[in-house]
Amino acid sequence: NAGVTQTPKFRILKIGQSMTLQCTQDMNHNYMYWYRQDPGMGLKLIYYSVGAGITDKGEVPNGYNVSRSTTEDFPLRLELAAPSQTSVYFCASSYKSGRSSYNEQFFGPGTRLTVL
Amino acid sequence: AQTVTQSQPEMSVQEAETVTLSCTYDTSESDYYLFWYKQPPSRQMILVIRQEAYKQQNATENRFSVNFQKAAKSxxxxxSDSQLGDAAMYFCAYYGKGGATNKLIFGTGTLLAVQP
Incomplete structure (x- = not known):
């Protein structure tokens, strides 16, 4: 198993450009997440998905969009890049079987994005 | 809303010595999980140890152990026996079982340096 993979590893964008961060997992997990990590800070949830076709906002969704057409893929879209979106982006996945259950979240290696 | 606080931005320890990283949290929930994640320079998020709130016994994983004080929310x-490979950023994280999102709430992290 490759686990959670993310592409690209690094990217520099100009203000106003758009891009998609790719995330794929091969563990048949139903839940997937996008987090961002600003310098010196912990991770904050941007969006999450509980299954194909279902997505919802996290703590910091502004400026981002997501879709989940398959169980494996959960891309994150930046439409009009801004300097405030300079961050490291992590995708994660887990399998959740019930409301109160918890199973470990597995993280991808991250994408370092700089917006100039 | 739940919060996680790590009051030590940086810590240093001599190789083979013992170091303790602090974390406090705030929640009105009674059932939850707490975690410590390690993030080395590779940026990969690695689960170090987890504790279930209803378990009074402190979790232990080899050289890593926790001191869980539920009433004090600590x-x-x-x-123990710190190794050079332990040098990393360490994040404390919270998961409330009452939520449906499986969302993790992270602290701001403690950067641990290990001196040879």
């Missing part, structure tokens, strides 16, 4: 990580 969750510290002790690393």
């Amino acid at each position: 969750f510290s990580l002790k690393i």
